[in-house]
Amino acid sequence: MISAKQRQLVMNQMQRDESKVVNIVLTDARQVAGEIDKATHEGIFLSDGRQYRYDEIKEINGLT
Numbered sequence: 001m002i003s004a005k006q007r008q009l010v011m012n013q014m015q016r017d018e019s020k021v022v023n024i025v026l027t028d029a030r031q032v033a034g035e036i037d038k039a040t041h042e043g044i045f046l047s048d049g050r051q052y053r054y055d056e057i058k059e060i061n062g063l064t
Contacts, residue, residue, distance in 0.1 A: 001027070001057065007054060010036070010044065010060055011039045013061075021033065021035050022036055023062075024057055025057075025058045027055075032046075032050070034048055035047040043056075043057075
């Protein structure tokens with residue numbers, strides 16, 4: 001599970017005008033990639049409709 005500080009880094013990244021594409025490693029070792037639509041206290045929501053809770057996420061863009 002990623003820390004609150006790491007969640008804040010992801011939310012800060014979303015505020016930038018640059019790419020919002022992320023690579024996510026899940027706790028079950030699956031890897032997914034996509035464009036972030038929003039990040040809330042509930043988790044990460046991708047623009048294609050997928051969503052991941054923070055307790056499912058092991059790593060985002062190399063942040064563990």
